[in-house]
Amino acid sequence: MLQQKNPKSALTQGRKSKRAIIYARVSTDDQADRGYSLPSQIEHCRQYAQRLGAEIILELREDHSGATPIGERPVGKELAAMVKAGSVDIIVIYQVDRLSRDIVDLLATVRMWLRAGVEIHTCDIGKIESELDIVLVIKGWQGSDERKKILERVMRGKAAKARDGKVTGGGVPPYGxxxxxxxxxxxxxxxxxxxxxxxxxxxxxxxxxxxxxxxxxxxxxxxxxxxxxxxxxxxxxxxxxxxxxxxxxxxxxxxxxxxxxxxxxxxxxxxxxxxxxxxxxxxxxxxxxxxxxxxxxxxxxxxxxxxxxxRNVRLDYLLRGMVKCACGSARVGHFHNNHRYYDCVWRTNHNAQVEKKICHGRAVRADWLEGDFWAGLKDFFENYQRLEQLLRTAQEEQRTKQEPKRDELAAIEKLLADCEVDAQDCATAMRHAKGKILQSLELQQDEINARYDELTKRRETLIDTLSEHLSDSTVSEILHFARDVREGMENPDFETMRRNIERLKVVIVVN
Ligand SMILES: [Zn+2]
Structure with missing residues (x-):
């Protein structure tokens, strides 16, 4: 067992070996600082200093929180003073967190001491070459946050277990x-x-x-x-x-x-x-x-x-998202034998056979469908006068169809007005009525209210239906739009065609 050396003897030996100071620290009031007793820290540091061939001139023992800066701790202050005075060559500590638990204080101290020409050694990571030593940074960080440190240890344990070929943790094992x-x-x-x-x-x-x-x-x-x-x-x-x-x-x-x-x-x-x-x-x-x-x-x-x-992904399909199959499923772009097709998703669904819903619709060549569609559309919009006439006719047809409903609405408005008069009369009579007369008036009032509710409901339905009609402003909106579309149709590129088709919100059903 090593003995504590007398500082004086080191000086008298003419400094053949380096002068080492051991710094050990615990904190009895800081839960996070427990775990390493002072004697065990000192023992590890002595063995380390011996391997270095250094002469231990002093062993410092501190009981103080590591969150306090070194220069403010009773014993740490002493150590700092010795570094400043140049009376030490090596400082040996058990672990870097013994020096400080405050990462800023730790790095500042290490930097200062290294510049003063003092070697800093820890039993776990050895000589610290620079305050930017990544290991030091990590150790300092771990020391500053015990919770994370514990978590880290648990993860290390799991990783070690995993490396041993043991399966760890819950989770569902793979199929098989x-x-x-x-x-x-x-x-x-x-x-x-x-x-x-x-x-x-x-x-x-x-x-x-x-x-x-x-x-x-x-x-x-x-x-x-x-x-x-x-x-x-x-x-x-x-x-x-x-x-x-x-x-x-x-x-x-x-x-x-x-x-x-x-x-x-x-x-x-x-x-x-x-x-x-x-x-x-x-x-x-x-x-x-x-x-x-x-x-x-x-x-x-x-x-x-x-x-x-x-290779098949980036092909352009003009009618993407607009083609439906007669079976009700969507038709999507499909590249096959150097041709583009619109094919039923359900027909190409690999589970279709199993679920016994089979579509017999055949794939349609995309260039044919697109060509037909575009030609038809162009034709439709180019004949502006025919379009206007179509719209006017539709407007007229709708107007005729809606005529009876318009009459019914007028009748209902009248009945509602009657209702209101009845209700007014009833209320006036009730003010002076008593006994059986009052009772009969109350019944009458209930009847009026029920009638009023029924009529209001019907009126709302009628208004809804009539509002769906093709008004003059809607017709002119469509005609405007048609002109825009037509103008965009002169030598259109794919994007223009696509944009115009999108505006129409069409759905093409393929049989
Ligand atoms: Zn289909």
Whole structure:
């Protein structure tokens, strides 16, 4: 065991070795500062100083909060004075947070002491070269916030566990696996669920060996009514019927490396559930369901398919969002054999066959449909006089049709006026009435009120219906619009055509 050296002996030895001061600190009133006793700190520092070959000239023990700046602590003040006087070469502390828990004070002190030519050593991180030493910064930060430090320790523990090949935390294991638990009911590792693993192998086989598309695989699985991953784990609210697979689910399985025996553990940021960057994933070896080569081929194929399909994305469809199929579903742009088509979404839905709603509508060539539509539209707007005549005729027809309703409204207005007179009379009579006469007047008043309510309701309905008519201002609005559209139709580019069509809010039904 080392003995405490006498400072005087160091001086008399002509300073062959460096003069070291050990600074140990606890804080009995600061909860965060407990944990390292003064003797244990001193012992670690002595061993460290000995390895440096330094001579310990002083051992300082302080019981004071680390949140107080060093220069304001009784013992810290002494140390600062010795640094200033140049009577020390090395300061050894157990951990950087022993020096200060205040990050600003810590960095300022370290900077000042380093400039004074003093070496600062801590038992855990060694020699501090600069106040900007990132480790120092982190340690200082940790020291300044004990809660975060504890959290960090817990996460480190989890990451270490994950590196050991142990599965950590709750969460649902991937499709094809279930958790094995330790004695404390904590998840320990994965075990293969053979019934699901069989499906996983089938999916990879279809994809890699038979070159099925993801859609086709989803269709095959749906036909077989294989329960989906979500159904098995019971974690999703289902909109579809059971056993209907989506391409996304299939893709998720094809992408997951756990089936090749490597599961990626990751921590989430806070409670937001966002994923950390893949560099922070911890790979864990789990039982493989398929061989690595098959998995690699699947990934390669996936990338290839992605590149191939990109070609179709940016094609322009003039009638995008406006074409409907006779079956009621939308028709969307579809590129096939070098031609653009508008095809029924339901017909191309891979689950259509399973759900037994099949559309027999054929895909329509986009250039034909667009050409016809544009020509018709141009024709319609170019003949301005015919358009005006059409509108006037429609206006007249509507007016004739609405005539009886207009009469009815007039009648109702009259009845309402009568009602009001009746109510007035009734109220006047009631002021002087008593006994049975009053009772009969009250009944009469109820009847008038009921009649009034009925008439008001009917009047509102009629007003609504009549307001739907094609007024003169609406007609002139349409004609104005037609002129604008027509002017925009001279040698239009795609954008102009699209803009004009959009203004019309048309829906084209394809039979
Ligand atoms: Zn259809």
């Amino acid at each position: 696996y279930r958790h094995l638990y330790d004695a404390h009911n904590r998840p320990l590792s994965f075990e293969v669920v053979e019934s699901e693993a069989h499906i996983v192998r089938m999916i990879f086989d279809w994809y890699v060996e038979h070159h099925y598309s993801v859609k086709r695989i989803a269709l095959e699985l749906s036909k077989m009514r294989i329960p989906t991953p979500g159904e098995n784990k019971g974690r999703f609210h289902r909109k579809r019927e059971s056993g209907i697979w989506s391409g996304g689910r299939v893709l998720e399985i094809l992408r997951s490396e756990c089936y090749a025996g490597l599961w990626h553990w990751y921590r989430r940021i806070g409670t937001s559930g966002r994923f950390r960057a893949s560099s922070e994933h911890v790979p864990i070896v789990v039982p493989a369901i398929i061989d690595r080569e098959t998995w690699d081929i699947a990934q390669h194929q996936r990338k290839l398919n992605k590149i191939m399909s990109k």
